[in-house]
Amino acid sequence: MRTILYTGKGGVGKTSLSAATAVRCAELGKRTVVLSTDAAHSLGDSLGAEIGTTLTPVAPNLQAIEIDVNLELATNWGKIQEFITRFLQARGFEEVMAEEFAVFPGMEELFSLLKLKEYHEKQMFDVAIIDCAPTGSTIRMLSMPDIMRWYFEKIFNLHRRVVKAVRPIAERMTKVPLPSDDVFFSMQHLYQRIDGLREILCDSAQSSIRIVLNPEKMVIQESHRLYTYLNLFGFSVDSVYANKVFPPQMKNSYLSDWIAVQKRHLTACTESFDPIPTLKAELFETEVVGLERLSRFARHIFGDRDPSAVMYQEKPIEIIKEHGNYVLLVKLPFLDEKDLGLWVKGEVLIIQVKNFKRNFFLPRALASRQLKEARYVGDRLRITFGGKDGQGKR
Numbered sequence: 251m252r253t254i255l256y257t258g259k260g261g262v263g264k265t266s267l268s269a270a271t272a273v274r275c276a277e278l279g280k281r282t283v284v285l286s287t288d289a290a291h292s293l294g295d296s297l298g299a300e301i302g303t304t305l306t307p308v309a310p311n312l313q314a315i316e317i318d319v320n321l322e323l324a325t326n327w328g329k330i331q332e333f334i335t336r337f338l339q340a341r342g343f344e345e346v347m348a349e350e351f352a353v354f355p356g357m358e359e360l361f362s363l364l365k366l367k368e369y370h371e372k373q374m375f376d377v378a379i380i381d382c383a384p385t386g387s388t389i390r391m392l393s394m395p396d397i398m399r400w401y402f403e404k405i406f407n408l409h410r411r412v413v414k415a416v417r418p419i420a421e422r423m424t425k426v427p428l429p430s431d432d433v434f435f436s437m438q439h440l441y442q443r444i445d446g447l448r449e450i451l452c453d454s455a456q457s458s459i460r461i462v463l464n465p466e467k468m469v470i471q472e473s474h475r476l477y478t479y480l481n482l483f484g485f486s487v488d489s490v491y492a493n494k495v496f497p498p499q500m501k502n503s504y505l506s507d508w509i510a511v512q513k514r515h516l517t518a519c520t521e522s523f524d525p526i527p528t529l530k531a532e533l534f535e536t537e538v539v540g541l542e543r544l545s546r547f548a549r550h551i552f553g554d555r556d557p558s559a560v561m562y563q564e565k566p567i568e569i570i571k572e573h574g575n576y577v578l579l580v581k582l583p584f585l586d587e588k589d590l591g592l593w594v595k596g597e598v599l600i601i602q603v604k605n606f607k608r609n610f611f612l613p614r615a616l617a618s619r620q621l622k623e624a625r626y627v628g629d630r631l632r633i634t635f636g637g638k639d640g641q642g643k644r
């Protein structure tokens with residue numbers, strides 16, 4: 251199954267592009283699903299159809315779903331959330347606050363994506379298109395698997411070992427609740443599904459992220475930051491969409507200065523993302539809603555091309571061997587070196603880019619080696635691991 255995620259700032263045209271791509275893929279005979287993980291769903295408005303929280307047929311080969319993010323959260327996280335809430339309450343948190351703290355931002359959207367894993371396993375569709383919430387939420391959603399992994403491996407695993415050993419005594423001595431096997435089981439099951447999802451989304455041959463923007467300074471700047479974070483978390487961007495470009499017919503109108511400004515931004519934007527292709531979409535004479543207009547919109551952008559094709563493929567994160575050393579290469583474009591932080595804690599390498607941190611669990615081959623050097627060269631962070639296996643003191 252081919253998976254495509256459209257993301258970008260609010261109002262740029264993510265929903266329209268998601269819906270248009272889906273409509274066109276279905277027309278080309280592909281079994282297609284388009285799903286929205288944005289709690290403020292507008293997929294139904296775009297497709298001009300009533301869309302439910304379960305798969306809803308919209309056209310031949312096309313189904314759509316507006317996921318109930320709260321229901322997904324309750325189903326997947328309910329038991330664990332209950333435990334964390336009780337745990338925090340026992341430590342003096344008020345119930346409402348404890349409940350809030352037991353949910354991390356980005357979780358609802360991530361759990362919505364678990365549907366994708368289900369479709370993948372059942373081979374129900376050829377193409378899945380995801381209409382994401384605006385930038386900040388998407389980054390939090392995509393960074394979530396990593397956080398969950400850290401949480402699970404560092405806290406839960408350890409905790410579980412401790413709990414097993416101390417439960418008989420601890421339960422008599424403390425009021426702080428200990429997690430039951432039930433909670434651990436839920437956590438482990440959830441973790442495995444999330445990890446499977448992460449694998450699908452990080453495989454650039456089957457999954458691509460697409461950035462939608464408008465040719466305006468602030469939107470482009472935000473898109474650059476988005477692109478940097480997507481690379482940090484290992485997601486591959488295959489194309490950029492410059493939407494709402496003023497058509498040439500608008501020349502000699504009140505907007506003619508705007509046309510010149512857009513043109514400048516468009517050129518700069520295309521160059522900045524090169525070799526990732528930037529596709530253009532003009533501002534239509536009216537809103538792009540309903541199956542017919544969406545199909546026209548898709549053909550305007552993609553022509554005869556298959557909109558689900560992989561437009562460009564790259565690996566944001568790679569490990570290469572060089573002069574007997576291992577080098578971890580992380581693509582981090584549009585970045586000032588001063589916004590970059592790096593630490594190693596045991597077998598975890600932490601890379602911080604402005605407000606976002608990524609914990610890399612180092613593969614065995616690297617974890618046993620010494621971190622020799624870290625340099626930011628071109629648009630890549632190069633982290634060299636030297637030393638022979640087994641000598642890895644830091």
Ligand SMILES: Nc1ncnc2c1ncn2[C@@H]1O[C@H](COP(=O)(O)OP(=O)(O)O)[C@@H](O)[C@H]1O
Pocket residue numbers: 259260261262263264265266267292493494495531532533534535536537538539
């Ligand atoms: N190229 C376009 N021409 C005309 N209207 C557009 C175009 N792209 C998007 N729109 C309209 O702009 C509005 C916002 O688009 P939408 O796809 O909902 O953005 P987002 O999902 O990014 O918030 C919608 O009313 C949509 O119909």
Ligand SMILES: [Mg+2]
Pocket residue numbers: 264265266288292381
């Ligand atoms: Mg939208």
